[in-house]
Every structure is written in C-alpha cells, then in structure tokens.
Amino acid sequence: MLLLELVETTQTVASTRSRLAKVDALAHLLRRLDPAEIPTAVGLLSAKPRQGRVGVGWSTVAAAKEEPAAKPSLTVADLDAGLDRLLATAGTGSGAERAATLRKLMAAATAPEQSFVTGVLLGELRTGALEGVLTDAVARASGRPAGAVRRAAMLSGDLGGTAMLALTGTEAELDAVGLVVGRPVLPMLAATAASPSAAVEATGEASVEHKLDGARIQVHRAGDDVSIFTRNLADVTHRLPEVVQVVRSLPVRDVILDGETLALDEEGVPRPFQETMSRFGADAVRETVLHPWFFDVLHIDGQDLLDEPLSVRIEVLERIAPAHRIPGEVTADPAVAERVSQDALAAGHEGVVVKAVESTYAAGRRGSNWVKVKPVHTYDLVVLACEWGSGRRTGMLSNLHLGALDPTGEFGEPGGYVMVGKTFKGLTDELLRWQTERFQELEVRRTAGTVWTEPVTVVEIAIDGVQQSPRYPGGIALRFARVKRYREDKAPADADTIQTLRALLRP
Structure with a gap:
C-alpha cells in the first residue's frame, strides 16, 4: 500500500470527532492492507x-529535508524498512549513513508524507487513532466480535499482532489468545477520587490498600525462570535480582503477580521516589535494594485468575506471598477506609487504592472498580515547552509549560495535549540542570525565551485545584502548581486527562 493512503486516512480520522466515522475510515484502510503490512500500519496508526x-532528533531531520516528491511512490513497507535501517545503523561513520537513509526517505515522500515521517521520527504523531478506536476498527474490518479483539489485544500486549490474527486468522485462533506466563499483559489502571469515603461509597465493599510510592512491576514465573516487566511492558529482569530471588522462594511453580517495588530505609520507611527510580532504571546492580510488594495475582499453577473476583485473588495472594502482600483491609465502612488511609500516610505512603472485591482484572483499562486516593491533588502531566530562567536561574530552562491528555479531541486534536498552566516551583538545582540538558535534546523549535519539546516527558504536579480560565484551550488553569518529580516510568499516554482536571471545577 502507498504510504499516502495511510497518511490521508490519519488526516480523515483527525478531522472528525465522530467515533463511528473514525472507526469506519480505519476499517476501510485495514481491509486493503497486505497481510505483511498490518502490524506496521497498526503501529503507525x-x-x-x-x-x-x-x-x-530534530536537527538531523531538518538537515535531511528534501524537496517533496511530485507523485507518491513510497509504500508502508518502504517506511518500515527505512526505520529498520535507521535503528540498526550505529558506530563510527553511522551519522553519514543515517543521514543518507533519511534523505532517501524524504526525497521519495510527498509533502504530506514528509510531515508524517517527521512525526514518526520525532515521536510527534497525532493521528487521532487512539488504541480503543483502532481496536474497534480491527473488529469492524475483520468481522470479529469487538470483545474478542479487545481481550486478545490486552492479553497479548500487541495490537498489531492481534490485528494480523483477526484479519487473516480464524475466529477460533483469535479466541485462543490467552494469558501466557512469560508474556506481559497490559496492567489494570485506577481512576481517582477525592477521599477514601467517597471511593468506598461508590464501589461498595472494597479492599482498601496502601498506595505505595514505587515502580509498578508485573512478575512472571515459570519454574525457575522469572521475568519482570514495567507498566509499559519493558523487560527489566536483569535490573532486579533481589525481586527474582523473592519470587523464586514462593511456594508455587507458575505464577503472574502484579505489584510495586520500592526502596526502604533501615526502619522500613519508604525512601524518596527518586532513589527507587534511580535504582530501578540502572542496568548495573547498585547498593540500594528494592523490595517487592504484590497486590494481585493473575495466574497460578495452570489456573488463570483474571476472571475471578478480587476476593478470590486476594485469598490466593495471602496464601502464597503473605510477607510481600501490600497492606490493606476489606470493608464497606467509609470510616474504616479513612483509617486505613491515615495508616498508609503515617507509614510514608501516598494514600490508598480502593478496589471493589467483586471486580475482575480488566487488563489495560481504567475504570471505577479501582480508585486511587491521595491527600494532595497530584496529576501526571506532559511537558510541552520550557522557558529560560532569569536571576539565579539564568542559563537554565526553568518555567514548564504543562499539558493534559485530550483523548477525545474535545479541546483540540484527539490524542493531543491541552496546555493547562505553567510552573517553576518545586525545582531543585539538580532538576534544573537535568531538564536544561534533557529538553534541549528533545527540542523541536525555539524562540528567544522558550524551547518547545517533544511531548514525551511526564512530570507529576501537585496542585491546590483548578480555576476557570480563558487563557488556555481547556478553559481551566492550575492553582499553585509545583513539581513533585519526573515520572520516567510513565509514558505520555498515561498522563491525566483534561476531563479529569475539569472535574475539579466547583459546580
């Protein structure tokens, strides 16, 4: 298929707010793809x-700019092969080879294709094709039940592979996709609530659990083989030998566990999040020890537990890993939930997560069955730009432009980010030095006072609330925003939404 056909489809999808129209356009494209093109196209979409x-980076792309081709000739496969070559080219003399590969790609591309390729290379694609919409399009194009496609994608962690199976395989093959020990699944996510009482009142009887200030892990064990994955499904087994040792000691043969890992001090109090993430992100073993804590079990010794109620999964977890289970209490009493929350805060944790005891494990989904509660409003936002500082911050990038995810395109481009405020508060000298270097590496353009950056950096921001404001497209501005930390463990797609922030507005 010509790349231009895919590009024009993304433009159609981005230009409409109708979910049905998006699904129809994507399904029409998917039906016309050659089988070998399906995973590549799904990734691009x-x-x-x-x-x-x-x-x-931006400078390399700018240097490789060529006059657009008059007629389309570049195919989806051509772009895929070009990206493979760029990824594989390294070492002495690689710069010239990469530049030549990029110039060849750009010379074969029409103007719309050049813009698309630039977005691919810089991580700035805004196709309007969120994964939920694209999953529905795969179901439409293949004639398979949407629920079957969605479950296969969640359990395989691979929408491209699922699309290939749905479009070229049988219904039985699609239905056969299941939980596999050693293959990560998308983690279940939590919504937010203002208080533990409100969360319990909304969910009914629930497990109110301490919310640890650590890094999310999913652990798979098959015999003596242990694999550990991040929330983004990256394999980090080699970084966490202490967690591997703990899991090998459990009285099971095969198991899949969901949990957190974090560093503790000598008295068992959580150490700062930055210390956990510094150790978590290190390829070389360091002195800091990370302790695993588990809050769910998805499989044990040949039995899948995804569709079992949480109450059953808790019983299994308590039986196999009592010393490593995250503290919590099952209750329907709001007063008890408040007490557990205070206990968690006193122990140095972030707050609590309230989980309906009858809920199943909905991989990859954020719903009302899991609700996180923090005493301070903190939200994960994306850095859009950064202004140069003044005074003692002269020469350093300081004031952050913050964006919230707009999944539906209600205030802009679907899947884009809506600016909701700025802040320079809470930045240590170390963070200032780090972000000055980092954001220039991610630079896409600049003016005399501001560097615009690729929207890939997630930062946790504490706020006192929001207020109505005509200054920003979403109609709100953050109140007293300050930086808590950068979240290198989170992808920009994990950022909080503009709709979540707008819900803080007082009626």
Missing part, C-alpha cells in the same frame, strides 16, 4: 511504530 524511537 496508533502512533507506536514497531521500531520505537530510532534515535533521530
């Missing part, structure tokens, strides 16, 4: 190319 980031 969902703004997640198969190769990931290939290490090409």
Whole structure:
C-alpha cells in the first residue's frame, strides 16, 4: 500500500470527532492492507511504530529535508524498512549513513508524507487513532466480535499482532489468545477520587490498600525462570535480582503477580521516589535494594485468575506471598477506609487504592472498580515547552509549560495535549540542570525565551485545584502548581486527562 493512503486516512480520522466515522475510515484502510503490512500500519496508526524511537532528533531531520516528491511512490513497507535501517545503523561513520537513509526517505515522500515521517521520527504523531478506536476498527474490518479483539489485544500486549490474527486468522485462533506466563499483559489502571469515603461509597465493599510510592512491576514465573516487566511492558529482569530471588522462594511453580517495588530505609520507611527510580532504571546492580510488594495475582499453577473476583485473588495472594502482600483491609465502612488511609500516610505512603472485591482484572483499562486516593491533588502531566530562567536561574530552562491528555479531541486534536498552566516551583538545582540538558535534546523549535519539546516527558504536579480560565484551550488553569518529580516510568499516554482536571471545577 502507498504510504499516502495511510497518511490521508490519519488526516480523515483527525478531522472528525465522530467515533463511528473514525472507526469506519480505519476499517476501510485495514481491509486493503497486505497481510505483511498490518502490524506496521497498526503501529503507525496508533502512533507506536514497531521500531520505537530510532534515535533521530530534530536537527538531523531538518538537515535531511528534501524537496517533496511530485507523485507518491513510497509504500508502508518502504517506511518500515527505512526505520529498520535507521535503528540498526550505529558506530563510527553511522551519522553519514543515517543521514543518507533519511534523505532517501524524504526525497521519495510527498509533502504530506514528509510531515508524517517527521512525526514518526520525532515521536510527534497525532493521528487521532487512539488504541480503543483502532481496536474497534480491527473488529469492524475483520468481522470479529469487538470483545474478542479487545481481550486478545490486552492479553497479548500487541495490537498489531492481534490485528494480523483477526484479519487473516480464524475466529477460533483469535479466541485462543490467552494469558501466557512469560508474556506481559497490559496492567489494570485506577481512576481517582477525592477521599477514601467517597471511593468506598461508590464501589461498595472494597479492599482498601496502601498506595505505595514505587515502580509498578508485573512478575512472571515459570519454574525457575522469572521475568519482570514495567507498566509499559519493558523487560527489566536483569535490573532486579533481589525481586527474582523473592519470587523464586514462593511456594508455587507458575505464577503472574502484579505489584510495586520500592526502596526502604533501615526502619522500613519508604525512601524518596527518586532513589527507587534511580535504582530501578540502572542496568548495573547498585547498593540500594528494592523490595517487592504484590497486590494481585493473575495466574497460578495452570489456573488463570483474571476472571475471578478480587476476593478470590486476594485469598490466593495471602496464601502464597503473605510477607510481600501490600497492606490493606476489606470493608464497606467509609470510616474504616479513612483509617486505613491515615495508616498508609503515617507509614510514608501516598494514600490508598480502593478496589471493589467483586471486580475482575480488566487488563489495560481504567475504570471505577479501582480508585486511587491521595491527600494532595497530584496529576501526571506532559511537558510541552520550557522557558529560560532569569536571576539565579539564568542559563537554565526553568518555567514548564504543562499539558493534559485530550483523548477525545474535545479541546483540540484527539490524542493531543491541552496546555493547562505553567510552573517553576518545586525545582531543585539538580532538576534544573537535568531538564536544561534533557529538553534541549528533545527540542523541536525555539524562540528567544522558550524551547518547545517533544511531548514525551511526564512530570507529576501537585496542585491546590483548578480555576476557570480563558487563557488556555481547556478553559481551566492550575492553582499553585509545583513539581513533585519526573515520572520516567510513565509514558505520555498515561498522563491525566483534561476531563479529569475539569472535574475539579466547583459546580
């Protein structure tokens, strides 16, 4: 298929707010793809190319700019092969080879294709094809039940592979996709609530559990083989030998566990999040020890537990890993939920997560069955730009432009980010030095006072609330925003939404 056909489809999808129209356009495209093109096309449509980031920055793209081709000739396969070459090219003399590969791609591309390729390379694709819409389009194009496609994608963690199976395989093959020990699944996510009382009143009888200030992990064990994955499904087994040792000691043969890992001090109090993430992100073993805590079990010794109620999964977890289960209490009493929350805060944790005891494990979904509660409003936002500082911050990038995810395109482009405020508060000298270097590496353009950056950096921001404001497209502005930390463990797609922030407005 010509790349231009895919590009024009993304433009159609981005230009409409109708979910049905998006699904129809995407399904029409998917039906026309050659089988070998399906995984590549799905990756491009969902703004997640198969190769990931290939290490090409703005300056390299700008230097490789060529006159657009008059007629389309570049295919989806051509772009895929070009990205493979860019990813594989490294070492002495690689710069010239990468530049030549990029110039060849750009010379073969029409003007719309050049813009699309630039977005692919810089991680700036805004196709309007969120994964939920694209999943429905796969179901429409293949004639398979949407629930079957959605479950296969969640359990395989691979929408491209699921699309290939749905479009070229049988219904039985699609239905056969299940939980596999050693293959990560998308983690279940939590919504937010203002208080533990409100969360319990909304969910009914629930497990009110301490919310740890750590890094999310999913652990798979098959015999003596242990694999550990991040919330983004990256394999980090080699970084966490202490967690591997703990899991091997459990009285099971095969198991899949969901939990957190964090560093503790000598008295068992959580150490700062930055220390956990510094150790979690290190390829070399360091002195800091990370302790695993588990809050769910998805499989044990040949039995899948995804569709069992949480009450059953808790019983299994208590039986196999009591010393490593996250503290919590099952209750329907709001007063008890408040007490557990105070206990969690006193122990140095973030707050609580309230989980309906009858809920199943909905991989990859954020719903009302899991609700997180923090005493301070903190939200994960995306850095859109950064202004140069003044005074003692002269020469350093300081004031952050913050964006919230707009999944539906209610205030802009679907899947884009809506600016909701700025802040320079809470930044230590170390963070100032780090972000000055980092954001220039991610630079897409600049003026005399501001550097615009690729929207890929997630930062946790504490606020006192929001207020109505005509200054920003979403109609709100953050009140007293300050930086808590950067969340290198989170992808921009995990950012909080503009709708979540707008819900803080007083009626």
